Amino acid sequence: MASRQRGATDPAGDREILSAGDVARTVARMAHQIIEKTALDAPSAPDVVLMGIPSRGAPLARRLAAKIAEFSGRTVHEGTLDITLYRDDLRRGPTRPLETTKLPEGGIDDKLVVLVDDVLFSGRTIRAALDALRDHGRPRAVQLAVLVDRGHRELPIRADYVGKNLPTSKTEDVVVMLEEFDGRDGVVLK
Amino acid sequence: MKHLLSTDGLDRDQATAILDTADRLKQALLGREVRKLPTLRGRTVITMFYENSTRTRVSFEIAGKWMSADVINVSSSGSSVSKGESLRDTALTLQAAGADCVIVRHPASGAAHRLAGWLKHTNTSVVNAGDGMHEHPTQALLDAATLRDRLGSLDGRRVAIVGDVLHSRVARSNVHLLTALGAEVTLVAPPTLLPTGVEKWPVTVSHEIDAELASQDAVMLLRVQAERMHGGFFPSAREYSIAYGLNERRLKLLPEHAVVLHPGPMLRGMEIASVVADSPQAAITEQVRNGVHVRMAVLYHLLAHEEENA
Numbered sequence: 001m002a003s004r005q006r007g008a009t010d011p012a013g014d015r016e017i018l019s020a021g022d023v024a025r026t027v028a029r030m031a032h033q034i035i036e037k038t039a040l041d042a043p044s045a046p047d048v049v050l051m052g053i054p055s056r057g058a059p060l061a062r063r064l065a066a067k068i069a070e071f072s073g074r075t076v077h078e079g080t081l082d083i084t085l086y087r088d089d090l091r092r093g094p095t096r097p098l099e100t101t102k103l104p105e106g107g108i109d110d111k112l113v114v115l116v117d118d119v120l121f122s123g124r125t126i127r128a129a130l131d132a133l134r135d136h137g138r139p140r141a142v143q144l145a146v147l148v149d150r151g152h153r154e155l156p157i158r159a160d161y162v163g164k165n166l167p168t169s170k171t172e173d174v175v176v177m178l179e180e181f182d183g184r185d186g187v188v189l190k
Numbered sequence: 191m192k193h194l195l196s197t198d199g200l201d202r203d204q205a206t207a208i209l210d211t212a213d214r215l216k217q218a219l220l221g222r223e224v225r226k227l228p229t230l231r232g233r234t235v236i237t238m239f240y241e242n243s244t245r246t247r248v249s250f251e252i253a254g255k256w257m258s259a260d261v262i263n264v265s266s267s268g269s270s271v272s273k274g275e276s277l278r279d280t281a282l283t284l285q286a287a288g289a290d291c292v293i294v295r296h297p298a299s300g301a302a303h304r305l306a307g308w309l310k311h312t313n314t315s316v317v318n319a320g321d322g323m324h325e326h327p328t329q330a331l332l333d334a335a336t337l338r339d340r341l342g343s344l345d346g347r348r349v350a351i352v353g354d355v356l357h358s359r360v361a362r363s364n365v366h367l368l369t370a371l372g373a374e375v376t377l378v379a380p381p382t383l384l385p386t387g388v389e390k391w392p393v394t395v396s397h398e399i400d401a402e403l404a405s406q407d408a409v410m411l412l413r414v415q416a417e418r419m420h421g422g423f424f425p426s427a428r429e430y431s432i433a434y435g436l437n438e439r440r441l442k443l444l445p446e447h448a449v450v451l452h453p454g455p456m457l458r459g460m461e462i463a464s465v466v467a468d469s470p471q472a473a474i475t476e477q478v479r480n481g482v483h484v485r486m487a488v489l490y491h492l493l494a495h496e497e498e499n500a
Contacts, residue, residue, distance in 0.1 A: 082218060085229045085257075090494040095191070097207065098214035098490075103221065135224040 017166060017174075018187035023147070026163035027060070030145055031067035033161050037143075038112055041072045046112045046140070050078040053129055054099035056118040059180040060147060064116060077104035081115070081136075086128035103136060113139040114161075118176040120146040123157035148187055150174050191491050193306045193316045196325040197367040205334070205370055211487035212335050212480065219256070219483075230259035233493050236289040237319070238280065240266045240296045245454055245478055246319050246328070250293050253485035259290075259493070281305050284314075290493055291315040299324035299359075315492040323357050323418065328488055329453050330363035332481040334371055336473050337408055339480070340449045345372035350402050352378040352434060353412035353461050356385050356423075360453045361412055365391055378402055380433065382423045399434055403443035410451040411436055411461045427460060437463040441471065449473050 010016075018026065035041055038048050048068075052061030058080045065078040082099040090096065104111075115129050126144060133139060145161035150168040164187070168174060173190040177183075191204070219225055235254040239247050247263065254261035264284070266272060271280055277296065284292055292314060294302050299322030306316040320326040334344065341347055349368055355361045355377050368375050369392045376394040377384065388395055396402050403409065414430060424430045431437075436450065441463075444450075450462075450472040458464045467474060 082214065085215075085218065085227045085490075090229065091496055093496055095207075095491055095495040098211050098218070100214065101218040107221070131228065135226065136222045138223075 013190070014175075015189045016186060017148075017189050018164060018185075020185040023178075023185040023187065026147065027063050028067050028071075030147075030161045030163055031064050031071055034064065034114060034145065035068055035072045035074075037160065038114075040068065040074050040076070045074065047106075047110070048074075048076045048114060049104040049106075049108060049111045050076055050114050050116055050145075051081045051104070051108070051129075051133070052078065053115060053117045053125060054080055054082050055181060056176055056178050057116045058100070059178050060118060060145075061116040064114075064145065077106060079104035079108075081129055081132055083125055083128040083132050086131045088124060088128070107137055108133065108139050109137040110140045112141050112143065114143045114145050116145045118147050118178075119174050120144070120149045120157075120159050120162075121152055121174075123153045123155035126157050127155050147176055148174055193302075193318075194327050194488055194492065195302045195306055195316065195318045197327045197330045197363045197370070198325070200327070200367065200370060202370050202372070205331070205367060208331060208484070208487050208491055209335050209338060211490055212331075212483040213338075215486050215490070216480075216483045225256055227257050230254065230257040230489060230493055233259045233290040234262065234288050235259045235291045235293065235489065235493075236262045236264060236284050237293040238264045238284065238295070239319070240271065240277075240294075240301075241320065243295055243319070245481060246295065246326075249478065249481040250317075250319065250328075250485050252482050253489055256482070257486055257489060259489065262289075277301060277305065278308050281308055285309055285312050289314055291317060291489065293317040293319050294321075295319040296321050298322050313497050317488060317492065320359055322359065323362075324359050325363045326359040326453075327363050327367070328481070328485055329360050330367040331488070332477055332484040333360075333364055333410065333451055333453070334367055335480040335484050336451060336477045337368075337373075337449060339476065340473060341407055341447070343372070344368060347373045347407040348376065348405055349373050349408045349410060350376045350378050350396075350399075350406045351410045351412065352399060352436065354383045354414045354423075355379045355388070355412065356383045357415040357418040358412045360410075364410065365393055369393070376402055376406070378434070380424055380430075399436075399440065400443060403440055403448075404445065406444060406448055408449040408451060409436060409444065410453075411456075412453070413455060413457055414461060431460050435459075435461055435463065436466050438465050441466050441469060444471070451477060453477070 050061040052058035061078045082101045143160040147163040301321045302318030
């Protein structure tokens with residue numbers, strides 16, 4: 001893994017965009033940005049909760065929460081929000097298995113909710129997440145953090161925190177790998 | 191999946207997928223402000239009940255409504271069925287009117303299968319909500335969901351099904367499903383209340399309830415179905431209750447972790463003593479609660495995917 005050059009193309013035509021080290025640094029930077037933008041280290045800091053969107057948004061939210069605690073000394077609660085039941089394309093494929101939903105301790109009412117996902121693409125997942133959030137309570141505000149923004153939005157949605165802006169063509173595939181699922185961290189363009 | 195007609199033929203993976211969906215739905219609905227999911231918006235679900243029912247009809251209706259489907263209830267009295275319309279014509283009418291799913295309960299065994307056959311070249315799904323003495327698949331699924339909640343897994347678990355097995359669609363559906371999920375099923379009943387051919391079922395048969403209880407992880411009691419009995423299956427209700435009823439003494443024979451299930455409606459004092467029904471080991475209200483989530487899961491698996499064209 002470590003021997004692999006960033007940006008190098010392997011024989012299968014896959015290009016590494018972020019190495020394991022890059023992923024860690026990117027998550028750390030995003031944690032700093034969240035602290036700064038939400039003024040989490042100020043005495044009048046808002047109640048921030050992170051909601052990861054399964055599958056890979058969930059461990060990203062956990063990592064961000066850990067980094068935020070490390071850098072700011074503030075505990076932010078995190079949860080998981082499955083959006084499958086809110087998708088607009090359920091009738092365009094086989095039955096999708098549902099993922100875990102777990103609200104953070106203390107719920108989301110009047111909190112500043114930061115949605116966390118791995119890749120921002122069409123924006124439809126985030127649209128579904130906003131609908132799902134609304135059924136769970138009434139946050140004070142909602143923000144969005146993504147590890148990779150690959151463009152091609154189909155809805156008026158943008159992220160507040162972006163780990164890596166990655167111009168792609170629609171036919172390319174952005175694969176985010178995380179230790180928890182894939183045995184290693186990294187981002188690859190296929 | 192297009193129809194859910196029986197648990198016979200439902201394999202372990204399919205059954206587990208439905209139960210997992212039910213778990214996740216329960217989780218997604220926990221503590222939320224709005225108990226409504228948009229998943230089946232614009233789909234029409236019709237329940238067609240030719241037999242009385244409280245919990246099954248209500249829980250299908252709630253399940254559909256919580257997923258935003260339009261749910262319409264048709265009962266045999268008050269519909270054209272009372273004018274003599276056949277099941278086939280009623281079904282075709284409902285299909286033509288725009289039903290995406292027909293949930294049917296009928297006193298004749300095999301009614302749901304016939305219905306699915308008539309609707310073969312349409313996109314309408316059929317759910318069997320109990321057909322005569324044949325099957326009641328969503329009941330078995332909610333029983334399995336309740337046992338998974340209480341026991342963790344069904345693998346290697348021992349479940350005794352006690353009572354009127356002969357007339358019980360709940361027993362048939364549970365035998366298929368619980369064995370598919372890895373449980374060992376024992377049927378406990380007097381010989382007159384066991385179906386012919388039971389020796390070919392993947393179960394152990396016993397006539398002695400006291401001898402079986404100590405080794406069970408769960409006991410499922412069946413209602414004695416007087417409405418399906420024409421003749422003497424046992425000498426008297428009192429005698430049946432003494433021989434096969436789960437009373438306080440027998441509850442003590444069960445291991446402490448064992449779960450007591452009853453599909454309802456219960457006849458307290460007959461197959462189950464009141465103290466047993468209200469004991470912490472009884473999971474009867476959990477069964478009803480799980481029934482809603484399981485039926486939501488079934489509707490999700492039948493309706494929330496691309497059309498498998500027939």
